[in-house]
Amino acid sequence: MAAPGPSSWAPRVAAFSGSPSRFLSGTSPEAFLGELLRDLRDDRTSEATKILLLSPLQEYPLVLCPSASVGEETAEALMALFAHVPPKSLNLRCHLMLAITSVLICTSCVKREVKVAGSFLALLVLTIQDTNDHKDGSAFRPLRAMACDCLREMETCFPGLLSQKLEALYFLKQQETTTLHQAYSLLYTLVLKNAVHLLSQQTGTGDGDLKSLLAGNEDFDWQATERTLPPFRVSTMEQIPMLQTSTETKELKSVVSLLLEESYLHNPVSQSGLLRELIQVVAMVQALSPAIFKSQLLRLFGTMDISLLHSTLLMKGAFTDSLFTTEDENFLLKRLLGMAQHPLLNTSQKLFYMDCILHFPENRPISLNGEESLPVLVTPRLAISLLPTVFNDSSTMLCRLNLLCLVYLEADNEEGVGYLFDHLMALHKIVDNHGTREMTTTFFKAVFLFLSYFYHNEKLANEMTKSLCELYSRHCNLAPNLINLTDQIQKHLEDPGWAIKLLNALQNQIVDLPVSQVSLQSLCWHLKILGRVAKETQVSQRSTVHFLFNLLISSDLCGSGDWRMGNAILAICRNLLQHPSLDQVFVDLADLLQFMMHRYEDTDIRDHARFYYTLLTNLSREKLSGVLAMGPEVGQAKVRSLSSIMAESEEQSSCLTIQPTKQPVLQLVRLRDDGMLGELWEVDSLFHKLFSICLHFDLTDSNYEEMSDISVPCLFKNRKPPVVFLKLKPRQPYPTSLRACAIFTTEDGLSWHTDLADVPVAFPDIFQPLPVPADWPLETREQLFEHLWKSMCAEESRQSAISLFCFEIGERSLRDIIDNHFHRFLISKQADQELQKVLLFLPPQFHVLLEIRNAEDAARVGVATDNWKLLPFINSYLKSITNPACDDQGQGLI
Secondary structure, eight states: OOOOOHHHHHHHHHHHHHOHHHHHTTSOHHHHHHHHHHHHHOTTSOHHHHHHHHHHHHHOHHHHOOSHHHHHHHHHHHHHHHHHSOTTOHHHHHHHHHHHHHHHHHTTTTTTTOHHHHHHHHHHHHHHTSGGGTTTOGGGHHHHHHHHHHHHHHHHHSTTTTGGGHHHHHHHHHHOOSTTHHHHHHHHHHHHHHHHHHHHHSSSOOHHHHHHHHTOOOSOOGGGGTSOOOOOOGGGTOOOOOBOOSSOOHHHHHHHHHHHHHGGGSOHHHHHHHHHHHHHHHHHBTTSOGGGGHHHHHHHHTOOOHHHHHHHHHHHHHHGGGTOOHHHHHHHHHHHHHHTTOTTSOHHHHHHHHHHHHTOOOSSOSOOSOSOOOOTTOOHHHHGGGOOOTTSOHHHHHHHHHHHHHHHHHHTOHHHHHHHHHHHHHHHHHHHTTOOHHHHHHHHHHHHHHHHHHTTOHHHHHHHHHHHHHHHHHOGGGHHHHHHHHHHHHHHOSOTHHHHHHHHHHHHHHHTSOGGGOOHHHHHHHHHHHHHHTTOTTSOOHHHHHHHHHHHHHSSHHHHTOHHHHHHHHHHHHHHHTOTTGGGGHHHHHHHHHHHHHHOSOHHHHHHHHHHHHHHHHSOHHHHHHHHSOOTTTTTSOOOOHHHHSGGGHHHHHHTSEEEOSSOOOOOOOOOTTOOOOOOOOOOGGGSEEEEEEEEEEESSSSBOOOOOEEEEEEETTSOOOOOOOOOOBSSOOOEEEEEEEEEEETTSOEEEEEEEEEEEOGGGGOBOOOSOTTOOHHHHHHHHHHHHHHHHOTTOSSOEEEEEEEOOTTSOHHHHHHHHHGGGBSOOOTTOSEEEEEEEETTTEEEEEEEEEOSSSEEEEEEESOGGGHHHHHHHHHHHHOTTSOOOOOOOO
């Protein structure tokens, strides 16, 4: 049996990486892991394929190694493979290192100090000891780089693991003069920071402990894997763990100074990482002064790299005026303001700089809550260059508007506020002139931002209300935007009065419209607005009811019977039934509902109107409010049915829900060759007549495409049952079973749900005849058979496989077995031929070829297939049909 080739592994690995759970529904983690390790050990597997096979272990080690024991065994297997990989296969060795690291970390093998973890750590340390490529040469430099990265990952996940090797790591860093000096420095800095942090957690430490830590050159600190190192962020002014020392530590200061001096040799990302670690070291050691970073500030202030600027801001948040003067702070703010509008920077970079301004770590911060706030040094004059324009993209415009709103709010600058309002009016004009969807969304977001800061300015708030009403009068399709704006204003503002004023103004504008000027298209939006207004307790609703009543009387809306319009009107009525001022509109609302229940053409609308009218005229306000109140477990997403809420309507509520049956009342039965079906069991007379049956099928694995539901109009007990066909579309031609259920309606109008027995899909159900034209001559079919057989027997075919099956015929005839099971798939039709050829097509693209011949003592079946994974199923099927104790099996879909 051949192993899968590169062409088959690539889609399998891609499918696993895309959705491990879905992929493993067709197999098991143990089986898939076994396949991976088997092909990794196979010398015939190419190096590129082995690298591909390692990616699942690198990305999802816990999925394939669910327990620590499996992780340990897998790591040992990979270590053995690493030992046998030739040195020239450098890329494969690097990927093996990465895979072993992932497995050891994720399966907690390092915590348990298993032998393979110690061996692998020793291998990594031994690899990085070849400084300056003295032993193996520069060709092996990538392997040392990978070893450094793996050690950093180990130290990151288990802080302090390498803390007893600081002197050795420092010596290696000093010796390394190639481009890997950067990797060695980052590794040493991380270990140094974690070691100092661990020391700060201990009580009774002194100068001697720190010195001995720096001079440590011992074995791995396995106890560090059992301790939890609490994280801290120096930029948030949290309680920083302090290492108390009586005198200044010259050794540590010398080490930090040297690391800072060498940092300019690193690339910007590496410099940023090194600075972050050293900032934490200096913050934890009281004897070290932040002034040690002073020499780096000039270079950092002039950087164009975002990662370095981020480290600079982190440094400022950690040390504030201990390191940065007021002049430094002012210069840094001006630089941020300048970079936020730099023409050579892209939008995301500019947004980052503006976000840095809003979260700027001041020397003397007024607020420490971490929310957006304006630095004291940012004045209107300094920020005037960031005024938004209509030529900005949406994100930049909104970010600038937010910043300038804060600036002018703090400065109480009416002229600046007026400019921002004029900017909103410019956006208003663009939207009014049929602006794009993006511009419309940006306009409403800008209005929300502006009002969130200046809603107390009555003059501008009233002008905004007027402008929005004018905009709605010309563009009714903006109703959802206006409703969302009012919802967000009420949700986020302390005083939601402006939103109520806007809704009241929109209501007045709509109800004042002559009915003759209201088009059917605009009416849909008007009703949405009025429905939202009807929820406001502070707004009078009498004008709304009068408008709706006049609309129904003066138009042909009732005659047309438009369900959507009728439902929108009823939604307003529902809100009015819960309104505190219901008494003021009681008579008018009753007239409206009575008119709809008699005149509206749609039956469903009439029934709902009659139901609302009954509630209105028969229930007190308290009970009416209780009936219409939203269920607490439903929330805002779904309103419970009115009739299911009422205590006296349990029988009616059952009509509105789907009831589960106590036991299955349906079963799918495979149709026999004679087409006859027997009665399975007696069911309740309630289910003797079923209507609108919907059969639903769920897959139990990922080997088939999702199936569509099947509809059956009716099923009567005293009539012949209908025949349905299940159409399966295999992804892989393997046996499976389908979970089935049905929803149907009984004669009394109730809807029911019942579970059906699982539907087995056997291996022969997948067999299909050869997909060729029906008029192909027999000779052509035989030629195709021979061509397929030879291609499957070829050695270079890694997916194909051949096999032999033998069985005793006994008293039966071989011809009868072939006719009963393979008649549709025969290539050779002559009954007197010694050799019978059978070709099975298994969707989507696989074939099974059988050569059946009768020998002296037994029948022999030669098997060839282009998918070696089918052999177990083929063998089981041949056993079942050749066993004399088994009845003949038919095949075909249900």
